[in-house]
Amino acid sequence: MARRISAASADTKRRLADAALDQFHLKGYVGTSVQDLVAAAGAPKGTFYNHFASKEDLAVQTVRRYSDTFRVGTLTDPAAGPAVERLRRHFEALVATGLSKAAQRGCMIANLAGEVPAHSPAVAAAVAEHLEKWTAALTSALDEAKQAGDLKTDLPSPDLAEFIVNAWQGGAVHAKATGSLKPVHSFERMVALLVR
Amino acid sequence: MARRISAASADTKRRLADAALDQFHLKGYVGTSVQDLVAAAGAPKGTFYNHFASKEDLAVQTVRRYSDTFRVGTLTDPAAGPAVERLRRHFEALVATGLSKAAQRGCMIANLAGEVPAHSPAVAAAVAEHLEKWTAALTSALDEAKQAGDLKTDLPSPDLAEFIVNAWQGGAVHAKATGSLKPVHSFERMVALLVR
Incomplete structure (x- = not known):
């Protein structure tokens, strides 16, 4: 079970990172909110901060x-x-x-x-x-x-x-x-x- | 009195336009709010829309x-x-x-x-x-x-x-x-x- 949760978690992180690449490029840093990223990634609400310290942290990555x-x-x-x-x-x-x-x-x-x-x-x-x-x-x-x-x-x-x-x-x-x-x-x- | 109000109004408009030139250049379009512009211009709150239809209108100008x-x-x-x-x-x-x-x-x-x-x-x-x-x-x-x-x-x-x-x-x-x-x-x- 722990392994399945971990795989789902890694998948969410990857989808958030892909959404960031797409959204920051198109809409910019200020114009992209954490909520935009979560929605674009189809990620469960509230999971963003399990993976990234902040929007800024994700933007640097x-x-x-x-x-x-x-x-x-x-x-x-x-x-x-x-x-x-x-x-x-x-x-x-x-x-x-x-x-x-x-x-x-x-x-x-x-x-x-x-x-x-x-x-x-x-x-x-x-x-x-x-x-x-x-x-x-x-x-x-x-x-x-x-x-x-x-x-x-x-x-x-x-x-x-x-x-x-x-x-x-x-x-x-x-x-x-x-x-x-x-x-x-x-x-x-x-x-x-x-x-x- | 009408003339004095009108002069004050023109001055407010000019200060808002100058603030826009400064703030949009420094912080961008999304990163500059109407409230930022009003504050930077030292303009009375609520006067922005007397002079400009929208932030977008002012940005085009x-x-x-x-x-x-x-x-x-x-x-x-x-x-x-x-x-x-x-x-x-x-x-x-x-x-x-x-x-x-x-x-x-x-x-x-x-x-x-x-x-x-x-x-x-x-x-x-x-x-x-x-x-x-x-x-x-x-x-x-x-x-x-x-x-x-x-x-x-x-x-x-x-x-x-x-x-x-x-x-x-x-x-x-x-x-x-x-x-x-x-x-x-x-x-x-x-x-x-x-x-x-």
């Missing part, structure tokens, strides 16, 4: 989980092939994600970056951590591809990486505001022109 | 007012000098604004673009209108400067304009999330390299 899906680490992993190929695959994956989600949801990181600093230093710190990690990995891969002679750009890697990360974030919220994928297509073309 | 401060029209105004000079002054003004506000507040347009579409189609439309207007004016000025022979870039103007607008938006939320002006400085350097 959600940002880290979302960040992990970007697989930023593969940008700097030599086992994943030459840096120029890693960069190409990274941008392809990014654009594919954008095409499937940006017009309805934007990018969860960008949405929260603009919203949470006045409401939760902990969530803002998790967002900042993702942005810094991504920018650093992109800078490193750009440097590596240049050193291998595979890129002809003379744009400085740290600024180019920062500009690309920021153009992605801005393009995603732009897509969300307009409901159009035009900014994602434009991003794809510009990255092909800048990282060559 | 606030986005339009914020948009006007960017003076996007000067980008395409021949009386404001050669296009290359208009572009230079536009980016200087943008960077100055970013240096004064982005680390605490980001860019109000970007903040709201990522937040409001799930909460207010009207506010999202006002945000989208600003982004489209800005991108179009920047595209036009870039084309004009190229035709005058003042730019050597071969990057296509519509994509370059979109990328710059988006990098600005993303840089502003990045600055807000990290509390650092690094993305603004990076934006300044990259624009100098791309628009030349």
Whole structure:
């Protein structure tokens, strides 16, 4: 019996975490209540705090989980092939994600970056951590591809990486505001022109 | 007496509008209540709805007012000098604004673009209108400067304009999330390299 309760409990926790990924992305941090999450997860009322210390605690975990899906680490992993190929695959994956989600949801990181600093230093710190990690990995891969002679750009890697990360974030919220994928297509073309 | 009441009323409306500009920028649309606005404006309780139909109505007006401060029209105004000079002054003004506000507040347009579409189609439309207007004016000025022979870039103007607008938006939320002006400085350097 204890095992069955525990399995049900783990399932509830997983459904709450999935609901958080969906709801925070769509509606933001302040715009998503614990009651919204419980309802979206179809979880028994009153169970939320069995699994998470607070909405803020769940939001921090959600940002880290979302960040992990970007697989930023593969940008700097030599086992994943030459840096120029890693960069190409990274941008392809990014654009594919954008095409499937940006017009309805934007990018969860960008949405929260603009919203949470006045409401939760902990969530803002998790967002900042993702942005810094991504920018650093992109800078490193750009440097590596240049050193291998595979890129002809003379744009400085740290600024180019920062500009690309920021153009992605801005393009995603732009897509969300307009409901159009035009900014994602434009991003794809510009990255092909800048990282060559 | 009627005139004195009317002057007091106009003053209350102005203070509510100023509070909206400040609070929506800092805390977002959902995170700012009518009560927050009334308190920040030091306005008599219950007067809000004498001046605005709703929080949403005030937010739409606030986005339009914020948009006007960017003076996007000067980008395409021949009386404001050669296009290359208009572009230079536009980016200087943008960077100055970013240096004064982005680390605490980001860019109000970007903040709201990522937040409001799930909460207010009207506010999202006002945000989208600003982004489209800005991108179009920047595209036009870039084309004009190229035709005058003042730019050597071969990057296509519509994509370059979109990328710059988006990098600005993303840089502003990045600055807000990290509390650092690094993305603004990076934006300044990259624009100098791309628009030349």
